[in-house]
Amino acid sequence: MNESFEARVTKDSLVFSAAHFITFNGNVCEKLHGHNWRLDVTVAGELDENFYVFDFIALCDACVQVVGELDHQVLLPERHQSIDVSTSGDGKEVTARFEDRRWVFPVGDCCILPVENTTAELIARWVGHRLIADCDMQSRTGLDELRVSVEENFGQWATVRLALGTE
DSSP: OOOOOEEOOOGGGGGGEEEEEEEEEEEEOOOOEEEEEEEEEEEEEEEOTSSOOOOOHHHHHHHHHHHHHTTEEEESSSSSEEEEEOTOOOTTEEEEETTTTTEEEEEGGGGEESSSSSOOHHHHHHHHHHHHHHHTTSTTTTTTEEEEEEEETTTTEEEEEEEOOOO
């Protein structure tokens, strides 16, 4: 018999409100806007000695931690080729610049992510890598894949699948 198992969490506690803007088609830059984002996280693999793939509580707690860092923040890309994000010398303001546009935010209202663009896809990837590190998933045997989906708007999801157990 060929069996596969998954542990999945998606709850109301895994929703965060955050603003962002993205660029696309070279030089098109959206207006700053916000979403009520939602996480849906699945770990696939073999059953362990407790007969589960992954502890739901540990997975949910790690997701809640990440969501807390993103909630009520302006999400800004650290690695964008055309958006320059910098923190003022006194550490109180974050400035984002794209061509002739400029946004200034209090530093406490920003989450600067190590991504190229704040798309749902790249946010999902960042969340996935955070969960792998925070839950020490790479060192656990029997785990095959982490799947992170981010809902940006009702019915609009982006998903990343990250292989586990291989370096």
